[in-house]
Amino acid sequence: MKKAAALFILLITASAANIALSLHSGANCETKTLSEPRTATGLGFDISFEVNKIVIEISRNNSNFSDISQQILSLHPEITGIILSSSIRLPILSLNIRERLKIFPNRTVETDIFWRTFDTTHNGWAAPFLDCHFLQGVWFYAYVLKSADIGLGLFIPIKLNQCDYGLADIFGGPHQCDEDTTKCIPQYEYGERKGGYRCICREGFFYPGANLSWNGFSGEDVEKGLLDSYRCVPCPPECDICGEGGLCEAKRDLYLRSIILSLQLVCMFITIILALIVFKQRKCKAIASGMWTILETVLLGIFFLHGTVVVHYFEPSVLQCLLERWARELGFIICYGAIILKLYRHLIEFRTRKAHRWVIKDTDLLKYLLIMFMSVFAYMAAYTAISVNFVQENYSLLSKGETLEGVHYESCKPLWWDYVTQVGELAILIFGIHLSYASRNARTQFHERRYLCAAISIELAVSGLFYMARIFILPDLHPNFVLIAHFIRTQFTATITLMLVFVPKFWYQQKQVRSLAQEYSCRIPVDAFKDMNAHGPLTSNNSDADVGEVSLADMNPEDIRAELKRLYVQLEIFKNKTIRLDNPHISKRRGGRKAPHRRFSLQKKGSRERNLYGNKHRIAKKEEETTEAEPSRTPEDSVCSNEGPSAVYNDLPSTYTSESKP
Structure with a gap:
């Protein structure tokens, strides 16, 4: 009963308090x-x-x-x-x-x-x-x-806005900002209390007494009459807009910047379309030979490189400075790291004077690229952490620049990290050119090595010039011209790289309807199909007549069988000549013994002297033994084919036939 009474009293007290508050x-x-x-x-x-x-x-x-x-x-x-x-x-x-x-x-x-x-x-x-x-x-x-x-x-x-003339009756009159030189900025937390606004200078005007912390005239001070003057002063005649102290500030051309932004977005859209086409055509010869997964990563890197100009379009800020560097470095390592790995694979596949062939799979290249990407990611994470720490300690990532005309502008401050990063980029590109030069004698399908080397060389030349211009020329230019310079740099590097990597592949893909003779006519003479040592009526010069002049009804099965055999022989000759054409290390003898002085694998230093002079009793013992030597492996078996040795015909001049012992 006491508890119920206490609860009743508490409810009455709360109700009375609410009523009193409402009345008040x-x-x-x-x-x-x-x-x-x-x-x-x-x-x-x-x-x-x-x-x-x-x-x-x-x-x-x-x-x-x-x-x-x-x-x-x-x-x-x-x-x-x-x-x-x-x-x-x-x-x-x-x-x-x-x-x-x-x-x-x-x-x-x-x-x-x-x-x-x-x-x-x-x-x-x-x-x-x-x-x-x-x-x-x-x-x-x-x-x-x-x-x-x-x-x-x-x-x-109604969200009370003292700058709205339609609500002036609520506040007992309009705001007191000078309409000619200032504009009113509302402060909604004031409610109906007068003075809930600030007066800031309009574009083309400045306040002579302003400092870095000045953010306009307070509405309360204006309403109370505490200011002698709350008007702004026009900027100097040569300035479009000005900042503190009447210093001319650069005016960004919105029309020009919008055009550049639109072009960059179009390039990024084309990159996405190409990625879809490559994925759809990934089983075609031209795409499959170029490792379609690596091609997709190249497109991803180009997409990021185009994104750097999109980020540079916005006004300078701490976030903009960090995002631009992230997009540049990640795009660079993804794009040109993949290209360098492709060159590395070409070099490994076509290297000489090695006893065993190294086979690099696509998954291996993706692993290497992932390691490169994670290294750059960790590097950029460290850069971001240090930059954010500087900002928290009241250091700014932005700096004030001045053009030759005396116009001031704000931009991202160049740091020592940037110079180290630029040198690292150039070093990676130089290493890629070294790989391309080392594999200069290697023949690749669709001349891929040539185009990859051209892409890296162009990036090295353009980026080197751009980094030099960034130090000595760009600080004196208007921000609009700096944006144009970034746009031109991206088009001369990322866009040209895209064209050099993908246009030849699509071009050659359209020309794969050629016949076998047309495909190899640029590499061997036309008479390579003719057997000069063959005998018989079907292998003589008269047999080279047009096929249309000979009727199958006039030929007996033996003639057809002999003709097919001749074609098989010519194809084998053609195959051997083609293999040896650009591979001088391959022997013309197949299956035969090599000369005693030939060593295909590398030996350690001093091994030859030990074999000649070291163990004479072993040499004497070997002279007494008569054993049949095992034929050594041919270079074709160890280096140039994943499929093992080619078929050998006894009637070919380049084959070796062992004589049977009586």
């Missing part, structure tokens, strides 16, 4: 209505469209106003209250009070201001009013629509 607040608040209607500004929806939807919903579901009100208030948080009425139902008022829906079917003293506004307005926007009961101290816009059968009223809270 109500004493300080007086319901107001402006004299003229005002159109709401800054709405996130079309009020006419939403009203028509609500009218249609009422026509369909005329019997349930509560559900319609709840649906409207939940879909549009900007709307706080709604009145619905019809010719067959009593009107209701729904209010969203502290995220809770309250419905008032009857007119009360607290809701009188809402009903009065609805009754006195026929159609359109009503005069704003102040509520002092449920939503104390909140001003509302009101929009009313009435017809013969349906009535609708929407109530939207």
Whole structure:
């Protein structure tokens, strides 16, 4: 019983406190209505469209106003209250009070201001009013629509903006900023209290007494008359815009920058399309021979390289400076790292004077590329951590520059990290050229090595010149010209690399309908198919007549069999000549014994002397033994083929036939 009494007393005390607080607040608040209607500004929806939807919903579901009100208030948080009425139902008022829906079917003293506004307005926007009961101290816009059968009223809270002349009556007058030289910036936290704004200089004006911490004239100081002058001074005639102290600041050409941004976005879109084409054509000879996975990574790197200009388009900031460097370094290592690995694979596959052939699979190259990527990622993470630490210690990553014309601008500050990174890029490119030079005698399909070397050489030349210009020339140029320089650099490197890597592949892919003779006519003489040592009527010069002149009906099976045998022999001769054409290390003898002095594998230093002079008793013992030597492996078996030795024919001049012992 005592607990119940204590709880009852506590509830009464809380209710009394709430009532007292409401009375105290109500004493300080007086319901107001402006004299003229005002159109709401800054709405996130079309009020006419939403009203028509609500009218249609009422026509369909005329019997349930509560559900319609709840649906409207939940879909549009900007709307706080709604009145619905019809010719067959009593009107209701729904209010969203502290995220809770309250419905008032009857007119009360607290809701009188809402009903009065609805009754006195026929159609359109009503005069704003102040509520002092449920939503104390909140001003509302009101929009009313009435017809013969349906009535609708929407109530939207006003975000008090002292810079809005339409709401000047709420604050007792407009703001006091000088319209000619300054512009008003609202401060919404002031509410109805006057002075909730700041006056900052317009473009082309500056305040002589400004310092680095000055952010405009305070509205409170302006309203209280504490400032002698709150006007700004025009910039010097030679300046479009100026900053502190009247210093001319660079004006960025929005039209030019938009054109460059559009071109870069087009290049990035083309890169995405090429990636899809490469994936779709990955089984074609031209794409498969170039390792389609590596080609996709090259396109990914080019995409990042184009993204550097997109990042440079925006105004300089700490985030912009960091993102630009990240995009550049990751794109560089992905693109040119993949190209260098392709050159490395060519060098390994075509190296000479090695007893065993190294086979590098695509997965191995991707592993190497992943290691390179993670190394650069760790390097950039360390760079970012140090840069953020500098910013937290009040060091700036931005610097003020000045052009030759005396125009000031803001840009990313060059750091020693940047110089180290640039030297690292050039070193990687030089290593790629070294690999290309080392494999200069290697023949690759579709002349791939030549185009890869050209891409790296162009990147080395253009980037070297650009980095020199960044140190000595670009600091004196206008930011618009600096953006153009970045754009040209990207087009001369990333775009040309894309063309050199992919255009030849698509070009050669369209020319794969050639016959076998046409395909190799540029590498061997035409008469390579002719057997000069063959005998017989079918292998003589007369047999080289046009096939169309000989009818199969005139040939017997023996002639056809002999002709096919001759073709097989010629194909084997052609195969051997083609293999030896660009591989001088391959012996012309097949399966035969090598000369005693020939050593195909490398030997350690001093091994030859030990074999000649070291163990004489072993040499004497070997002279007494008579064993048949095992034929050594041919270079073709150890270096040049994954498929083992080619087929050997006894009637070929380049083969070796062992004589049988009696």
